[in-house]
Amino acid sequence: MRVGRLSDVPRSVLIIEDDPRIRRILQMTLQREGLDAVEADSGETGLERLAERDFDVILLDLMLPGKDGFEVCREIRRTSNVPIIMVTARGDSHDVVAGLEAGADDYVSKPFVAKELSARIRALARRTRAPQPRVRIEVGDLEIAPQDGTVTRAGEPVNLTRTEFKLLCELATEPGRVLSREELLERVWGYDYFGDSRLVDVHVRRLRKKVEEDPGHPTVVTTVRGMGYRVPG
C-alpha cells in the first residue's frame, strides 16, 4: 500500500505522458513550482516507477499508446489510492467522466495553465492525504512498516495481501481509536465503494488468521461491538 507523505506540500509527482514535448512542459512547470517530477513515457513504465517508490500525485495522460490511460488508472487503483490527475484534450468531457469512473480524482485540460495545474496538485494532495503514519508501528510482537509494505511477527515476515495490509495500516496508525466499518470501507476500499460492510468483517478475520496468536481471542485487532474495530493503544 502506498501512504501519503507527512509534509505539508506534496513533493513528488509522476508524469505518465507519451508526447515528449508535453512531458517536458509538465516537468518544467512542476519543477518551477518546487515539485520533484519523475517522467514515464508509457503506462507500463509508469506502473514500474510506481512499483519502485511512492509518489504524492500522478499526472496521467489518457491518450497513451498501448495500455491507455483508463486501463492504467484502474490498474493503479488496484494497488494504491494515490491521487491521480488526468490530462485530457480540451472539451473531451466524455473522457473526463470515464476517467473519474476509472478512479481518477481530478483532471486538467490541455493546454493547461501552469498555475492551475500546481494548484490542483496541491489541493488534491491536501484533500486525499492519509493520517500521518508512524515510520514503524509496533503492536505486541508485530512490527508494521507502512512505507516498506512489510509486516513481521517476532522477526518473522508475515505475508499479507494488499487489502489485509491496508486494513491493518489504517487501524494501526491510530491505535486506541475505534474505526467504524464505514470509515474503514472508505479508507481501504475507497469512498466510491458501496458494497456490503460485512466485507470488513471477512477481511478482519483473514487478517487475524495471519497476525493473531490465537485468532479465537484476538489481541492485535479487537472488535468493539456495535462500533467497529480497533488496535489497542
Next chain:
Amino acid sequence: MRVGRLSDVPRSVLIIEDDPRIRRILQMTLQREGLDAVEADSGETGLERLAERDFDVILLDLMLPGKDGFEVCREIRRTSNVPIIMVTARGDSHDVVAGLEAGADDYVSKPFVAKELSARIRALARRTRAPQPRVRIEVGDLEIAPQDGTVTRAGEPVNLTRTEFKLLCELATEPGRVLSREELLERVWGYDYFGDSRLVDVHVRRLRKKVEEDPGHPTVVTTVRGMGYRVPG
C-alpha cells in the same frame, strides 16, 4: 429499530431540485438514512436557505429553471466551500465536467441508488470537514474520548455498548447541565424514535453498573428527580 448515528456523521443536507417527485424521493431517502434534509425548489430559494443556516452537504440538480445549477454552484462557491454533489442525468458527461469546473465536489447520476447516494454524502462530508480535535473528557477517574470511542476508568478500559457510550457522551459533554429524558432520547436514539422514555432509565442503570464505583450511590451520572440526569460539573 433505528439506531442513531455516531457523532461524526453529517446531519443536514440541502436539496436543490425543482422536480417535486425527485425532490420527495431524495428527501425520503436521506431521512431514512438519518439525515436531516431541507428542500428547496429553485436555485434562488436554495441560496436563501443557505444564507439562513449552514449545511453539511448540498445536493444540487443541474437542470433548474431560472438560475441553472452551474450558476447556483458558482454563486455558492463565492461565499462558501460547503461540499456540493451534483445530480445529473445518466451519461450526460459534459454536464459533469462543467459542474466540477463550477466548483462541485462530486456527482451522482439519475437514477441513483439510495445506498450510493448516502455513502457519497457521508464520504464527502467526512473528507471536507476539518479534523475534529481530540477531546478528552474527565469525570472523576473516568476518561472519555468521544472520537476514539473509548472510555477508561483509572486507566482500565471500560467496555460500553454503543448506546451506553452515546448516552455517556451526551451527558459528559455538557457537565453540570441536566438533560431531560426527552432530550436524551432525541440525541441518543434519534428524533424519529417514539418509545417509552423509561428506556433511558434502563440504560442509565446499565451504564452506572459499568462506570460507577458504587452503583447504589452514583457519582458519575446523578439523578435529578423530576428533571432528568446529569454529570456533575
Next chain:
DNA sequence: GGTCCGTGTGACGAACTCATGACGACGGTG
C-alpha cells in the same frame, strides 16, 4: 403512617451483531 409519583431493579424475548466456513468470480501464472 399512608398514598402518590417518580425512579431503581431484575428478568425475558426479540433483534441485532459478529465470526465462521464455503462458494464463485476474477486475474495472473505456469
Next chain:
DNA sequence: CACCGTCGTCATGAGTTCGTCACACGGACC
C-alpha cells in the same frame, strides 16, 4: 488450459444487546 491466490458475497449459528414489562423502593406530601 488448469492452477492458484485474492477478493466479494452469502448462509448459518452463537452470543450480545436492546426494548419492554412488572414490581420494588423511596422521597414528597397529606
